[in-house]
Every structure is written in C-alpha cells, then in structure tokens.
Amino acid sequence: MFKVFLFRNAFAISTTSFSIRFLTTTITSDSNSFTVSYLIHKFGFSHEFALKASKQLYFKTSQKPDSVLNFFKNHGFTDSHIRNVIKREPWLLSCDTQKRILPKFQFLLSIGASSSDIVHMVRCNPKFLELSLKNNQIKFEYFLSKGASSSHIISLLTSNPQILQSSLDKRIIPLFELLRMFFKTNKDTIVCLIRHSKWVASYPHHLIVANINLMSDFGVSHSVIARLLQIKPSIFCSKDLIKSLEEVKGLGFHPPITTFGAALIAKKGMSKKLWDEKVDVFKKWGWSDEDVIRAFRGRPDLLLTSIDKINLVMSFWVNQLGWDSLALAKRPHIFSYSLEKRIIPRASVLQYLVMKGLRKKNASLVAPFDYSGKMFLSKFVFSFKEESDYLLKLYEEK
Secondary structure (H helix, E strand, O other): OOHHHHHHHHHHHHHHHHHHHHHHHHHHHHHHHHHHHHHHHOOOOOHHHHHHHHOOOOOOOOHHHHHHHHHHHHHHOHHHHHHHHHOOOHHHHHOOOOOOOOOOHHHHHHHOOOOOHHHHHHHHHHHHOOHHEEEEEEEHHHHHHOOOOOHHHHHHHHOOOHHHHHHHHHHHHHHHHOOOHHHHHHHHHHHHHHHOHHHHHHHHHHHHHHHHOOOOOOOOHHHHHHHHHOOOOOHHOOHHHHHHHHHHHHHHOOOOOOHHHHHHHHHHHHOOHHHHHHHHHHHHOOOOHHHHHHHHOOOOHHOOOOHHHHHHHHHHHHOOOOOOOOHHHHHHHHOOOOOHHHHHHHHHHHHHHOOOOOOOOOOOOOOHHHOOOOEEEHOOOOOOOOOHHHHHHHHHHH
C-alpha cells in the first residue's frame, strides 16, 4: 500500500513538473515567435538573425518595442539609423528608455552636445548606451580637469564614442600621461586624443608603450616621436616595428633627424610589393635605383605618391615638354604639386621663355615651380613687359 502511495504521488509530482515545463516552454516559444516575427516585419531582418536576436529580448506585444522606436524617432533618428542601431544592439527594444537612455541624452545635451551629435554617437557605437552614466561622468570630469572644454569632449565622443568603453584607470589615464610626456601642454595632448580617438580606444596600451620605448632606444628623437604620435600613431601599434626601423636606417636616414619619421611613415604606409612597383615606375622613366633612393632621402613622402600621379607628371614632363626626367630626381617635391593647377600653367610659361631664348640655358627648369604664385608671376610673367600679356594668357588658359 505504501509503495502504491509513493508511486501515485511520484507520478503526480512528475506530471505536475512536466506540465510546468510544458507551460513555460509554450509561453517562451510564443513570446519568441512573436519577437522573431516583429523583428522580421518591422526591420526586414533575416529569419536567422531575428531568431538569434530574439534570445536577448522578451516581449509578447509590440507596446514596449514600439515605445523604444518612438523614443529614437522623437530624438532625431531616421528609420535607417534605428535599424542599424537595433541590428547592433537588439536588447534596446526591451529596455526602459526613460530610465536607461534618456538620462544619458540629457547629460550629453547639458555639456553642449547637439541632437545630431548624439545621433552620430549612437550610430557609431550604440553599445555605449549600456554604459553607466556615472562612469561616463567620471571620464568627462577627468578630461575637464586636464583643461579640455566641453567642445573638446563632444569632438572626442562624436569622432569615436567607443572611448567611453575604455577603462579610465587602466587605459585613458595611463595613455594621457604617456602622451603628455611628448607634448608641451595638456591641450595639445587632448587634441591628439581627439584626432586619434579610435586609436586610443582600440589598440593595446602595452604595445604602444613597448614601441615608444623601442624607438627611443633605437635613437629616434623625442621630437620625432611626438610628431609621429600627432600624425600617424598607428605606427606604434605595429608588431614588427624594429624591422621597419632598421630598413629606414639602412636607406640612409639618421634616427634623430625629422626626415627619419617621415621615411618611416612612407615605409610603413605600403607593402613591399607596392614599394617595388613604384620604384620600377621611376626606373621606367629613366631613373636608376640610386636616383630613387637619393630622391627619397630628399623627399621621404615621394614614395607615397600614387603610380598614376607619377606617370602623369613624368609623361607631361618628358613626352609633352621634352625635358629630362632626371631633373625631377633633384627636386622630387614637384610630385606633390597639382598637375592642373601648378605644374601645367607654369611649365607652359617656362617652355615659351626657353623657346624664345628669354631664359638661360643652364637655368633650373624645376626651381620656378617652388615659388609662390605671386612671386612666379612677378619673376616669370610681368618682368617680361613686352611678352607679359601673352605669358599671362598662357598661364591662365592652362
């Protein structure tokens, strides 16, 4: 009798447990099904994505998610903005916007951000809406204590809101103090952070420190390191930096000199394959390997010129003007000038002067391209009074 009692009670408990599980599964399944359907029909998401996203959500009616969408629309977000934000952070559809999001919007507005700034921040990194408002305020207060203005902070956030996810103690403060060693003022340091905020938020701090120390030990001067931090900080995130340093030194650049940094940027700015292709283009136009290296030493950004630009300048100089390409090896900065706005107009004037015998045969053909516009006109157009009208016409037509 006792065994029968235990069996019956065990069966009853088991049946009840099964019923509860079945009911829970059914409710969850119904909710999940509604959520999936909502995501597909409201945003056009694929079934696969909607099913995955629904695991972060729980709503059985459209009231909650619709209120979230209306909140974003009322704050300047377009349908396209909202779709992109929800695709990246689906959990937002089930959050309490008044408690979780609105206070952050109000705080940003209070420090001078515009509605469009906020839209941009959320579009770039909707994950920052998860972050604690208190932690964000602490970061803002830190920057303010270093002399940043509200406009500085807004610029920092709009350029890369991911910085709000960076740890203040483990990343922002150590990086600020590191950069401060190379800049004269806090303001210069803050400007660097704003300009390269994505780099600040993304790359490992220990790698940056290690590469700065590596450069210093290699003999790169304090001023060169500061310049690199200003214009190309990603160099300090390279895992094979020593190889590039040795290559640049091998090309004849001395680490303490400013041009070493410029050459390093050029060397790190392209693959070996592209570098060799550009060298071959110069050689096609009559330069030797030595000419290329010599020109590169004089103008380290020479190899950053595109192959198309090199060919266009060389073709005009050699084929149309009939001048020697080696003249450009002595003044390679001409490749940085605009062909249409500077090279062609001035070359037309110089070509005419040479043809008329108004310019000495041994005079440099390249030097006049370095003059300011006003000085060029004074020296090569208006100084030839009888020819000045025609020369000016040549200059302006081209």
